Each structure stands twice: as structure tokens, then as C-alpha cells.
Amino acid sequence: METRRTFIQKGLLGVSAAAMGGSTAWAHANSGHNDVRSNDRFELGIAGYSFVHFGLDESLAMMKRMDVHYLCIKDFHLPLTSSDAEIAAFHKKLADSGVTGYAVGPIYMTKSKTEIDNAFDYAKRVGVKLIVGIPNKEDLAYIADKAKAYDIRYALHNHGPEDNLYPNATSIFELVKNLDERMGLCFDMGHNMRDGQDPIKDLERYRDRIFDIHLKNVTAATKEGSTCELGRGVIDIPEFVKTLRKVGYAGKCSLEFEKDMKDPLAGLAECVGYFKGVSDASA
Template sequence: MKTRRAFIQKALLSASAATILGSSVALAHPRRRGRGKQSQDKFELGVAGYSFVHFSLDESLAMMKRLNVHYLCIKDFHLPFKSSDSEIRAFHEKLAQSGVTGYAVGPIYMTKSKTEIDNAFEYAKRVGVKLIVGIPNKEDLPYISDKTAEYDIRYAIHNHGPEDKLYPNATSVFDLVKDLDHRVGLCFDMGHNMRDGHDPIRDLARYHKRIFDIHLKNVTAVAKEGTTCELGRGVIDIPNFVNALRKIGYDGKCSLEFEKDMKDPLPGLAESVGYFKGVLDASV
């Protein structure tokens, strides 16, 4: 059985290759799946757009090329809510030139009025995605449930850890959505879940039928004070998390949301990508 040290060594080698060769590999094989066990996985690796909050779209896509990652959860600082149809087309064309697909929008806060909810669904429809990551008021959940049925767009509520008075963990979301339309569920932030004292591996198994998106990260401690770190360096057992993903047949995206060194995220993202791909190859 592979040791944790072996995982980390393989991850670092993969990270170096991703950083040095990523641009040419991405262009040559924009949709190539991993070998071995990775080729059987239903889930895909992506990046949550918030990781690039300090960077333009061009700079963000250049980093994704180097990482050889092809899925992006779109944030409005890269594609504003009021973008015209022609601007949206140009946005998708630019992503395609880099071998990237925008698969969702958000997270979007919608706590001021139902108009924000209406606008978010119209935005997702115009952008052409079938998933919104959002943070709504609890009392608006029945309204959102109706919207998901009307638009046939899934809505994933993001949990934000112990500081979040609305949705600190996966259980707090699931208990509210379990009886709503089947298109209302979770964007499972596994790191914030752990910071709130909840086991992400156990909760993935418990709530997987309502988990539509995952913010893939590790954290430094099982405590409010815990912070995001490189995927192989934290307290979450990533190899067992991967095994759990495979066991439940998860078929969504695992998008890295890297909140450490946000003004220089590429080294940490590259290490995390390399580690994750190494785990995919080595996990049983």
C-alpha cells in the first residue's frame, strides 16, 4: 500500500511537470483523461473562479493551461451579470481557445431580495450553464425550488464554515433542502465543513445524492482557525476522500478553491493538482 510520503513525492513530481510543461500538454491534449484508474472516474477536476479573484480572465486561463485543468466555475468578476449576449459568446470563445469549459456560475450571494434570485437564474440561462452555486436566505428556499423546476437549472448552496450563520456545514444545508425539488442541493466545501468540526468523508457519503459540486481543498486544522492549504498538506485524508468519491459514483466537478497566497496562487494550485492526480493513480 502506498504511504503518504509516496503520495506527496509523486504529487510534487506531477506538480513540477504541470508547471513546466502544462501549456504545451494542454494544447496538445485538451480533453485527454488520465490513465489507469483515472480513466474510469466519473468526476472531473476544475478550478473555482474565486481562486483567481486578483487576476484577469486572460491571466486566469494562462494559469489553467499550465495546470492542464479544463473546467471553470465562472465568477462575475470575469463575466459580469449584465454582460450582453455577444460578450457572453466572446467569453466562451476565449475559454474554448484555452481548452476550458465554464460549467457553472457562482458563488452568488442572494440575500437582499428575490430579484437577485430571478437575476441569477436569468444569468445562468444566458451563460448557458445548468448549475448555480449560491448563498440564499433560508426563507427563500421554496422560491428557489420553484425556480429550479421552471428553468431546469440546479442550485447548489455553498457552506462556509463556522463563521457562516446560515450554512456552516453540509448537514445544515441538507436538512433544509432534502424535501425540496431534486435540483436543489449542495456545493460541498469540504474544507469549511472540516473547520466546522464535520467529517467531509462521512458527509460526502451521507449527502451525495444532493451534492452537485465540490470545492476541493484541504485545511490546516479542525477548527475555526484552520486555513486553506495545499491539498496534500492538511488534516483531510485526501486518498480516502477520493475512494469515497469513487464509491458513491460522484459525477460532478471537484473544483480547487485555493485561498492561500491568493495573489500568487499558481504554485499552490500546481502542487494540489499534482497531488490529486497522484492520488487518483495510486488509490485503491
């Protein structure tokens, strides 16, 4: 009997085979040809935490099968202490798989300002212009100065009702609204919903300070809610996508899938297909 997982995996193989007929979309992009992805307003990525149980090679193989081309880099794939040679090798491996590392994090930096300094140095050496971070509130002015000096945007991540620092988008916006414009949000829409907030209204409210989105759905708008496949939760994803278009969101939408984390491919693939379908339907 064919399970939902094997059905999705077979479908992915078919899609991948069709997409790779002749030359790949990635090869077209690099050779100056038109690329379907370049016409899609929303650049779909994967938040590195989705692959916490997998090495880089396994993670990139899954991304290739799903035809997803952006990765928010976690330090278990590229440690903060990496040498320049190790960073170069990392980027080459991503490029060979048609993937771009667009940001680093989330990085926790609650012990000392040295952690903040190291994070900005790391981001500069990695060559990204966005850090997703979790700092102490009293360090935000210091971080704003660093963001300005490095010209790197800093996005605070909200983690829901269990998070005493940043439970939702509003809690972050109120702290950064008067700081340098490089200070903003990595908007975790699922955790925002779990804290009883409205992710669609908050996307519209805080559009100018949302630099990154952790794209997910959840089973309930309560603390007990958990991550589920994108089309199966309580967040109205078609309406969320319409609002993305309405506000002109230009950042990445990175899937963070915290269900079946030791076997995430089927769930992630379902999310990818659903999001692309909804995006195409609303274009």
C-alpha cells in the same frame, strides 16, 4: 537556490511540454480521438474565486499550465449584466484555452427575490445547468420553483463556523431534502471540516444532493483552520477520493485555493499534481 515554487513551476513546464507534443489533449477531444481526461472519473476544475486577483486572461493562462479544463465562473470574470455578445466572447476565450465554464457562482442573493431572478436568467444566458448560491433560508421554496422551471440545479454553499446561515453540509441538507431534487449542495469540504464535521462521512451521507465540490484541505478542524495545499492538511484526501469512487460522484471537483491568493500558481499546481496522483493510485 531553487525554491519550492520555482521547482514546481519548472516541473509544470516539463509536464506541459510533454503533454503538448504533437497535438494537444484538447485537440484530440474535439477531433474524436481518445482523451486521457475522458477516462478519468473525476473532472478537476478551478473555483473562480481562486483567481479573484487576476483577470480572465491571466487565469486561463494558469489553468493551461496546470492542464485543468473546467471553471466555475465568478461574476468578476463575467458580470451578471453581461450582454449575449459578451457572453459569447467569454465562451470563445475559454474554448481557445481548452476550458469549459460548467457553473456560475457563488452568487449572493440575500437582498431580494430580484437577485434570485437575475441569477437564474444569468445562468440560462451563460448556458450552464448549475448555480452555486448563498440565499436566505426563507427563499428556498421560491428558488426550488425557479430551479424546476428553468431545469437548473441550485447548490447552496457552506462557509464554515462564521456562517450563520449554512455552516456545514448537514445544515444545508436538512433544508433541501424535502425540496425539488434540483436543490442541493456545493460541498466545501474544507469549511465543513473547520466546523468540526467529517467531510468523508458527509460525502457519503449526502451523496445524492452534492452537485459540486470545492476541493481543498485545511490546517485544522477548528474555526482557526485555514486553506493549505491539498496534501498538507488534516483531511485524509486519499480516503476522500476513495469515497468519491464509492458513492459514484459524477460532478466536478473544483480547487478553491485561498492561500497565497495574489500568487497562487505554485500552490494550485501542487494541489493539481497531488489530486491527480491520488486519483490515479486509487483507480
